[in-house]
Amino acid sequence: MRLYHSVFKDETKLDINYVPYRLPHRDAELHLLAEFFSFMLKAQGRMAQRVIITGDIGTGKTVLSQRFGTNITREADKRGINLRYVHVNCREYRGSLFLILHHVVSIFHPNFPRRGYSAEELLRILLQVLDEQDTHVILTLDEFESLVEREGSEAVYKLTRLQEIRMNKPQRVSLICILRGLRAIEGLDASTRSTLQSNIIHLERYSEQHLMDILNDRVSLAFKPLTVPEDTLGLIAELAFSENGNARFGIELLWRAGKYADAEDLGIVAPECVRKAVSSIYAVMRKSDLASLSHHEKLFLLGVARLFKGSQKAYASLTEAERAYAVVCEEFDVQPHSHTQLWKYLQMLSALSIVKKKVSAADSRGRSTIVYLPRIPAHELEKELSTLLEKEA
Ligand SMILES: Nc1ncnc2c1ncn2[C@@H]1O[C@H](COP(=O)(O)OP(=O)(O)OP(=O)(O)O)[C@@H](O)[C@H]1O
Numbered sequence: 001m002r003l004y005h006s007v008f009k010d011e012t013k014l015d016i017n018y019v020p021y022r023l024p025h026r027d028a029e030l031h032l033l034a035e036f037f038s039f040m041l042k043a044q045g046r047m048a049q050r051v052i053i054t055g056d057i058g059t060g061k062t063v064l065s066q067r068f069g070t071n072i073t074r075e076a077d078k079r080g081i082n083l084r085y086v087h088v089n090c091r092e093y094r095g096s097l098f099l100i101l102h103h104v105v106s107i108f109h110p111n112f113p114r115r116g117y118s119a120e121e122l123l124r125i126l127l128q129v130l131d132e133q134d135t136h137v138i139l140t141l142d143e144f145e146s147l148v149e150r151e152g153s154e155a156v157y158k159l160t161r162l163q164e165i166r167m168n169k170p171q172r173v174s175l176i177c178i179l180r181g182l183r184a185i186e187g188l189d190a191s192t193r194s195t196l197q198s199n200i201i202h203l204e205r206y207s208e209q210h211l212m213d214i215l216n217d218r219v220s221l222a223f224k225p226l227t228v229p230e231d232t233l234g235l236i237a238e239l240a241f242s243e244n245g246n247a248r249f250g251i252e253l254l255w256r257a258g259k260y261a262d263a264e265d266l267g268i269v270a271p272e273c274v275r276k277a278v279s280s281i282y283a284v285m286r287k288s289d290l291a292s293l294s295h296h297e298k299l300f301l302l303g304v305a306r307l308f309k310g311s312q313k314a315y316a317s318l319t320e321a322e323r324a325y326a327v328v329c330e331e332f333d334v335q336p337h338s339h340t341q342l343w344k345y346l347q348m349l350s351a352l353s354i355v356k357k358k359v360s361a362a363d364s365r366g367r368s369t370i371v372y373l374p375r376i377p378a379h380e381l382e383k384e385l386s387t388l389l390e391k392e393a
């Protein structure tokens, strides 16, 4: 690989742990969090807050709370306020309250012994250490489900009520609990649930346009100018959208597609790189699916594969696809089927997610059907189909 041709400017901006400065389409939620915790910059210690963040996979729960944590600690620093943001992924600690608390205590009290204390004692020690250091903490419990699963009501109860055993002392710990859905806490007893559920921020799934904006931001951070064409980005946004609006999936695809571009020293991230990237994520190229297609479905698909193989475009009109099919028919010396037939083939291929279709935005000639290859590299598809068609000849 000749690195000086790399499409990347800074790959670390695509790392899953990178927390970008800007979070497109999460401004409102970021403000809401700031609002919920604004008292910490004014009346520290008089109250504690509990917030729940929910949302499907890849909707930005983790990155939102981390961005918020960085923002509020920076603000507190400016004002000379002792405030710490601590983000713990419960699953990394196997959902054990003891291990989670031990980790948190160690942040304030390095080399704290691991043995000899119960979870309850650790909780008490944590508050004591915070008293001594006169510090206030926002503790984020990410992937909170795993804590609930492992420890059940009791542990969560202890956590949520931890201030109440210390009457007349400052409230030191506020909580942000992150979970995909509220179902995980349905099993908790009513009072624990009600103390938890006071403030819920729900993150809606991203639309295709939202994903496009998020990806665009990352492109300018991570890639050299003009290396990621609009079509490529459109394809990635489309794919991430069909994966439930999962931004992580989109960013990972973007990174992998860049890797394929570099491996071939292309200098730009072509749509074919995206298809290669997807097929490397899933081995979706099911040969049996292709083998079971009818003769003309295969011919049509071969036309589509050739169309994209020779092009830097991610999308083509159905008319172009039909023309490519007609050329293939000539080559195989058969009469092309009618437009109505082809439409049926397209439905079939679309149901199998081999070729996808959508309706284009209206232009001077009205709306038209657009086709694209979502996840199979055109080269691979052509090779596979040629082999199959040779056998049929
Ligand atoms: N609005 C956004 N702007 C920029 N990047 C985003 C945004 N939303 C999500 N991301 C990025 O998408 C990826 C997934 O986000 P995140 O890890 O926060 O999702 P999550 O909701 O915590 O998912 P999970 O349920 O799997 O934990 C991360 O790389 C994150 O930086």
Ligand SMILES: [Mg+2]
Residues within 6 Å of the ligand: 061, 062, 063, 142
């Ligand atoms: Mg997360």
